[in-house]
Structures are given as C-alpha cells and as structure tokens.
Amino acid sequence: MAKRNLLEGKKILVVDDEPDILDTVAELLSMCRVTKALDFESAEELLERESFDIVILDIMGVRGYELLEVATGREMTTVMLTANAMSPEHMQKSRNEGAAFFIPKEKIKFGPDWQKKHGIGVR
Incomplete structure (x- = not known):
C-alpha cells in the first residue's frame, strides 16, 4: 500500500512579493x-x-500582518514566511494574531542568486 503525502491535494495560497520565492515554494509543494x-x-x-487549507504569507513585503488577520478571520491555517523579520517581537505578534508556524526563508532551498541577494549562505 503506497503512502499518501499529507499535503497531497491541499489548496494552498502563497503570498510573496518576490516571484522566485513564489515559484520555489510552489515547486516544493507540487503535490498541492x-x-x-x-x-x-x-x-x-x-x-x-476562496478558501484555502493553508496560507503562506511573507511578513514584510505584502503587508503580511493585515493578510494574516484576513486569513485567520476566515479560520485558515496560516504560516509566516520571513527572511529578515525573525525577531522575537515579530514572532510574538504573528503568534498572537493567529499564525500557526514560521518558516525562515533561509531554510528553504532557494537558488544561489536569491541567497546572494539576501546574504544567505554566502561567505
């Protein structure tokens, strides 16, 4: 019996002002x-x-906190995606406003151009 991915077929909204981030996340979630x-x-x-099973929001570039309020108001599970806003204050504010989880962008396998642009993984 084949294992089924828990995310398979889930409806996910990804919001970010960087097209390469959107494309990478969509590729990683190709089963969705x-x-x-x-x-x-x-x-x-x-x-x-529309209704989504999961909403993935960039905190900074797209007014993420306002979108978090809209998504949680409609009882959608929301994950915050961030490169530069992982301060305790941002994490606490997001949590208080209903975010279920955080994903630091540097933990996602983005290409070298994006990493260089953001000073991540480059020495």
Whole structure:
C-alpha cells in the first residue's frame, strides 16, 4: 500500500512579493494545488473569494500582518514566511494574531542568486 503525502491535494495560497520565492515554494509543494499572489491586493481578493487549507504569507513585503488577520478571520491555517523579520517581537505578534508556524526563508532551498541577494549562505 503506497503512502499518501499529507499535503497531497491541499489548496494552498502563497503570498510573496518576490516571484522566485513564489515559484520555489510552489515547486516544493507540487503535490498541492498552489495559488500564488505577488501583492496585498491580489492576496486579499483571493482570501475573501476562496478558501484555502493553508496560507503562506511573507511578513514584510505584502503587508503580511493585515493578510494574516484576513486569513485567520476566515479560520485558515496560516504560516509566516520571513527572511529578515525573525525577531522575537515579530514572532510574538504573528503568534498572537493567529499564525500557526514560521518558516525562515533561509531554510528553504532557494537558488544561489536569491541567497546572494539576501546574504544567505554566502561567505
């Protein structure tokens, strides 16, 4: 009997202002039905119009806290994706506002161009 991936077929919204991040996350979640949004307005419209099993939000570039409020208000599981905002204050604020989890961008296997641009993994 083949094992089934727990994420298989889940409907996921990924919101980030960097297209390479959206593409990488979508590729990593290829077993899911991924919808991507590059900006606050597109994401807000999608959140109000559709329902998602998981919403992955960039904290900074797309007004992530406002989108977190919309997503949690509709009882969607929300994960915060961040490169530079992993301070205890940001983590506590996100948690208080309903984020289920955090994913530091440096833990995702992005290409060398993105890593260099953000000073991650480059010595």
